[in-house]
Every structure is written in C-alpha cells, then in structure tokens.
Amino acid sequence: MTQVKVCGLMRSEDIEAVNAARPDYAGFVLEHPQSRHNVPLRNLRRLVAELNPEIARVGAFVNGPMEVIAGLLSEGVLGAAQLQGTENDEYIGRIRWMTSHGRIWQAIRVERLEDVARANASRADFVLLDVGLGGARPFDWSLLDAMERPFGLTGGLALENLPEALATNALLADVSDGVETDGLKDPEKIRAFVERVRAEPAR
Numbered sequence: 001m002t003q004v005k006v007c008g009l010m011r012s013e014d015i016e017a018v019n020a021a022r023p024d025y026a027g028f029v030l031e032h033p034q035s036r037h038n039v040p041l042r043n044l045r046r047l048v049a050e051l052n053p054e055i056a057r058v059g060a061f062v063n064g065p066m067e068v069i070a071g072l073l074s075e076g077v078l079g080a081a082q083l084q085g086t087e088n089d090e091y092i093g094r095i096r097w098m099t100s101h102g103r104i105w106q107a108i109r110v111e112r113l114e115d116v117a118r119a120n121a122s123r124a125d126f127v128l129l130d131v132g133l134g135g136a137r138p139f140d141w142s143l144l145d146a147m148e149r150p151f152g153l154t155g156g157l158a159l160e161n162l163p164e165a166l167a168t169n170a171l172l173a174d175v176s177d178g179v180e181t182d183g184l185k186d187p188e189k190i191r192a193f194v195e196r197v198r199a200e201p202a203r
C-alpha cells in the first residue's frame with residue numbers, strides 16, 4: 001500500500017487536521033529559518049505531543065546541525081530525518097555514528113539519469129525523489145524506470161496529479177504546498193489527498 005506524508009506542519013490546527021486524516025507520516029521543517037514552514041524546536045515538541053502517536057514524525061532539514069538531528073532521533077522526538085540539502089554519504093555516516101535510532105531519508109531532485117543513479121547509490125535508509133511536478137518543466141517519468149530501490153515522490157504533488165504520481169509505483173507520496181489554501185494547511189485538502197492515496201489499489 002502506498003504511504004502518505006503531509007509535510008510543513010506548523011500549527012495546532014494542522015495537527016488537528018492530520019490527526020483526523022491519518023497520514024502515515026507528519027513532516028516538520030526544522031532548523032531552516034529561511035523557510036516559511038520552519039518550526040522552532042520548542043514548538044516542535046509541543047506539536048509532537050499533540051500528534052496522534054500512530055502517525056510517525058519526520059523532520060526535514062537542509063544541511064542541518066548533525067548533533068541536533070542525531071539528538072532528536074535518539075530522543076524519539078523524530079522517527080526519521082529527511083535530508084533536503086547537499087548532504088552526502090559522509091554526512092549520513094556521521095549521523096549514523098552519533099545515533100542508531102530512527103531512519104535517515106534523503107530527498108534528491110531528479111532531472112537527469114545521474115540523479116537517479118545517485119538515489120540508487122545513496123546510503124540513506126530511504127530516498128524521496130523530488131520530481132518538481134509543480135514546476136514549469138515537465139518531468140520525464142521514464143527516468144524512474146532506472147530506480148533499483150523503493151522510493152517516495154515529493155515536490156509539487158497535489159490531488160490533480162496524484163493518479164499519475166501513484167502510477168510510478170512510489171512507496172510514498174509526500175505533499176505540503178499541494179494541501180494548502182492561501183499558504184495555510186487546508187484540512188479538506190489534506191483529507192482528500194490522504195483518502196485518494198488510500199483508495200489506490202495494492203499493486
């Protein structure tokens with residue numbers, strides 16, 4: 001069954017919406033003040049306490065401080081760290097050396113075959129392919145045929161392009177902006193997105 005992650009949660013209202021819709025993962029952008037989705041660590045702990053414990057927590061980082069990432073994984077505040085910057089296998093190895101808790105995900109922007117090769121070779125436990133479906137340039141789906149490991153899809157997903165995304169056999173659909181209205185998480189869009197992923201027949 002395809003899993004679903006709703007990312008960019010910031011407010012108690014967002015947590016209420018995901019508690020109702022029950023995605024597999026709830027995502028928080030951390031240690032990245034440049035993002036409008038950034039959540040200060042003190043708020044993270046409060047939001048996590050409000051979250052249904054059956055929904056796993058993922059922190060999205062851009063070249064974030066390794067000690068903070070390892071600490072949040074060790075404490076169990078996060079079940080996975082999603083690396084979204086230029087982190088390499090050495091960086092992943094150093095976090096692994098600091099903690100054996102949690103999982104490490106790597107998001108890789110896919111534009112050409114070399115990006116798919118990088119995703120196949122990544123030392124991360126799981127890879128998210130950022131396909132930028134919301135962008136101006138159409139994504140070449142045939143690149144995904146070269147994937148040799150399970151992957152998730154992220155970047156520009158929304159209810160409208162979800163059927164096409166699910167047809168790739170992705171293990172996970174990750175959404176943030178696609179379930180917002182006027183820059184805020186929209187409980188109805190979250191519900192509809194999660195429901196559509198759940199409705200996909202098992203392959």
Ligand SMILES: O=C(O)c1ccccc1NCC(=O)[C@H](O)[C@H](O)COP(=O)(O)O
Binds near residue numbers: 027
């Ligand atoms: O949302 C951000 O601004 C952000 C900043 C830094 C690292 C990660 C960030 N977001 C990650 C996500 O929200 C999702 O994993 C994904 O990229 C969602 O894509 P989209 O639906 O296109 O917003």
